Amino acid sequence: MRVFVAGATGAVGSLLVPMLLAAGHEVTGTSRTPAGTERIRGLGATGVQVDAFDAEELKRAVCTAAPEAVIHQLTDLSGADGAANGRIRREGTRNLVEAAKAAGVGRIVAQSISWAYTPGDAPADEVVPLDSTSAQPRARTVAGVRALEETAAELGTAVLLRYGLLYGPGTWYAPGGAFAASLAGDRTARFLGSTVVNDAVSSFVHVADAAGAALAALEWPGGPVNIVDDEPAPAHEWLPVLAGALGVPAPDPVAGRQGWERGALNTLARNRGWQPEWPTWRTGFVARRDVL
Template structure:
């Protein structure tokens, strides 16, 4: 198929390009930077420079590509994340999930795209209903004030994409990424690894927040499966081992050769980093990906972070 991949030069975007090309698809991949076009060509994609917040730029690029499928992987969070810039990158990502989604959907409808696959995430599943949620679970309706804009942007993206009637609109709620190119890897500039080695990534409170993780290559293969045979709706993309932060963070530190993470009271982190950070570490819910495996025939290379950390970080 002819596929238009918005955000092709990002961490997961580049992985998706490789897997789509390997399966014989033709990929037009967007980037904001002319310096990244050569890398996209080496991966097998036809690069195009697009400003995702400019509706004319998006419409023109999609019209020229005439794709059958659009994949929306636009964020402003690619590459090593500097904590000092996190709020700015978060605000930019919110715009890409709202305005950028609108522009891509309008362009998709204009050229008759038959499937639209978009990136969501599972960080803000509703905080009631047990430790693990399936696709019937909803985004948290009452998030902390310092996460309200980000959560609203996720909800907007999911509602907009799954609400279309002229194509198969698919939202993928990914678990937390780890592996090459992500913040959890052995690379010298990997943010999470650096913070753990400096003992600046503690277990907050009881560390009971349940997170679902997914290796970046597994996240990409689930996306390819959705591109090829997904039906309208929401799919979860994570490994089979959702676990509390207090379980997986010490294991990650050990694999990275770092000292065990400190334990810090929730009230202190709330004062320093805000309520959202505490909520994530103490109240988050994991996700089940059984629907994705059942309906899309998705197979995990790393069914658990326990083996994924040991074998899949480099």
């Protein structure tokens, strides 16, 4: 299959491209920089330098590649700027979908998130609606997710991968990443999340497992799918384990959580055959896969 990967040098994309090539797919990947484009070419794929906000250039790139499927892994997370990432979800997704339409592409696999669900007491499955009740700044995050998913769904088949918190190489949770720096007390670190040890439930997924899901999703029916590990857990359980693996102190535990901090279930992905190599953060964090 000819596959166009938008965001091929990100944390997920950089692992996904070799997986696609190994599976026999013909891959074109994008990067915003010349260095990133060369990295893609070094993997054996076709590398294209293009900015997702340049609609005409993106359309030209997709039409030239003539893919049978598009994989959307565009993010803007390096600077921990929520507004920038929201713009990618809205404008970048719109430009990519319009380019796919122009190229006659009917299938897209898009990166979404699994913590945009409406508040509840138990981990959410895909039947739970997206949150429409929260105040800012969460409301902006959910609006960006909704825009991404609704825009992607304009194509014939849109598989919406609702990833858990990504850990592993190139993520905020890797050694030297924004979370580790914030946890260690670096006041210059920018991290869009909490380092509080409380009752807030999160679901994680290793980037390699996230990439594997994107590969598998080329054969899945459309709709949202949670891509998370098997163990949603409160921060007072997972954060001390991660802090120990990173070699930094964990804050003292406190009580409380927001209603939307509920985690997510991976039953649907499991039923479709997805088998994460790291089914729980307990082994994933301690194994330090993120530095391999």
